[in-house]
Amino acid sequence: MNTWRSAAMVFLFVPLVWGAPGLAGAAGVEKKSAFPRPLGYVSDYAELIGSDWQSRIRAVCKELEDRTGVEMIVVTIATAGPYSHAREYAEGLYKEWHIGAAQQERGMLLLASLKERQAVVVLGRSLLSAVGKTKLDELSGQYLIPMFQNARYGESLYRATVGLAAASGSAVQAASEPKRASSAGFWMNVAVALAMLFALWRFTRPERRHPFQRWRRGGYWSTGQGGFKGNFGGFGGSTRGQGLS
Template sequence: MTLFCAAATAVAERPFPKPRGLVNDFAGVIPSDYEQKITALCREVLQKAGTAIVVVTMPDIGGAEYNDYANRLYSAWGIGKKGEDKGVLIFVTVKERKMRIETGYGVEGILPDGLVGEIRDQYMIPYLRKNRFGDGILNGTMAVAQVIAKDAGIRLTGTAAPRRVKKKRSNFSYLPFLIFIIIFMFLPRRRGGSWLFFLPFFLGGGRGYSGGGGMGDSFGGFGGGFGGFGGGMSGGGGAGGGF
């Protein structure tokens, strides 16, 4: 029975396509103007930093587990130069509504899983959920490129900063409570008590969220040329999730 299930999964799984370039929109969800920008950016990062960023969209993966599929696709294509393993796969499967950023061994130090998860959550998933695949993938690519460029000490020119989606700040206002505290300060204290008793209630709540850290907001852009497939390997680093 187990062998039958495994065989059924293997049959259902979509075979790995052959790479077309650094951007491989097999699902046909990236608008052409976005694809041009993403391609140019990936080329410049490859030329200047020697790191291959490869984008893949799939219409579906035929029932395969998406994290495993992305990892095996990375190895099958050999993203990055063999021995250096400086590569990143940005993977989206549309029917399953899953995405993953898979990192090669050579970039795990600058793109640890936690930071990749931040890029996923703040730069990609909010757009992918709205089927804005061009925005989500471009933003994710720019955020990854920014980290690589900073580490390599290079300047990327010609594009805006990636747009991070922040959690909304609280509408809580301290002003009414501060006025209330000031009034209490000038009221006579009751025997056995103090206005200070109320202070923790007014200072303990209403903390807003400032948005994530770890990512700067300056960025630059593009270049030319092609390559990026030289036998690179990934050990499963990165982060994925549903949208």
């Protein structure tokens, strides 16, 4: 069963296809030839991206992975052959390179095939809800489809990368906020429990049978009210010394 869904289809068969890797044509992919070795965040095998745009794309991908754990790879190829469609090539490449495997399937592959004039986005399962069809339609119409007409591959792929990073990054961060809040609530409960135990210990220890025993010995108040004022003034002076005034 083919579970790939087309997010845009126009003349010259320039689609933006997306789906979860491993769900389409796996048996057919395994019979095909081996894939090239990865070259980092950007693997420009078709030599379509200038060095400046490559640097920009790498910077976006690195920042995305550092902040959210999402691994995004951008690839260009001269042809998808012997595959019949670039989506088959992209799916096989995604699995071969284990993109996003270390980040709980937070992987993303943007591939452009020059001969077939096709652009493909492959998403890990954890990102399917983050980068939806609407966003892919938008990126396809604005950047990926026009780049096969105007040949501005570097700029178009860079801007598509920024759009994908923004969509996936914001969704991942939003999903992590409830976990952080839950963790903060847990430690707050622990702090309250410890405070209650401390208060219970203070008021049940033997010394508390005569709560004013220390005061009678003059440990705190033997200097009287004047001494209290002097101590308070010293605290205020210390505070100003620390730059808090």
